[in-house]
Amino acid sequence: MNYPVESCPIGEGVSQEPWFAADFQAANAGELREALIRRNQRRRHSDKFEFFRRAFDFITDNEIFGDYLEFGCHRARTFRMAINEALFHQRSDMLFYAFDSFSGMPPSPNGGPVLERWSAGNLATSKENFLSLVAHPALDPKRVKTIPGYY
Secondary structure, eight states: OOOOGGGOSSOTTGGGSTTOOOOOOOSSHHHHHHHHHHHHHHHHHHHHHHHHHHHHHHHHHTTOOOOEEEEOOGGGHHHHHHHHHHHHTTOTTOOEEEEEOSSOOOOOTTOOOOOGGGSTTTTOOOHHHHHHHHOOTTSOGGGEEEEESOO
8 A cells, every 4th residue: 555655754655665554644743653553562462473373383283392481471461372372272281370570660770761661660460460361261270370570
């Protein structure tokens, strides 16, 4: 899809590239920023889902057995992807370990400036909330283990 050059904030010619598919018809910079965030989130999560699908296809086809470990589990998005693929592939042997503080980011060790997203307490998903997010009717909750701490 081609976009008029005047509606493309990145630069002339970019809108003609086949990989360029964002909607840059936003009326102002705030709407454009929100459109970019939505596009990025959709793309990132689609790519992550595809990774888990391929990884579980590979480990199933090659009869590789073991448990799933994830370090940093905010919002449980990728953790849920792993659980769903394990259930789909009938990996009833697999345990799922979540390593996280469950209280967000720690304070900066040197007190220096940090990006807002990395500030103390940000990206917090409580242990209780995390467990409710990963609950699945086909999954025995004893197969999910939480290990609180900073890693």
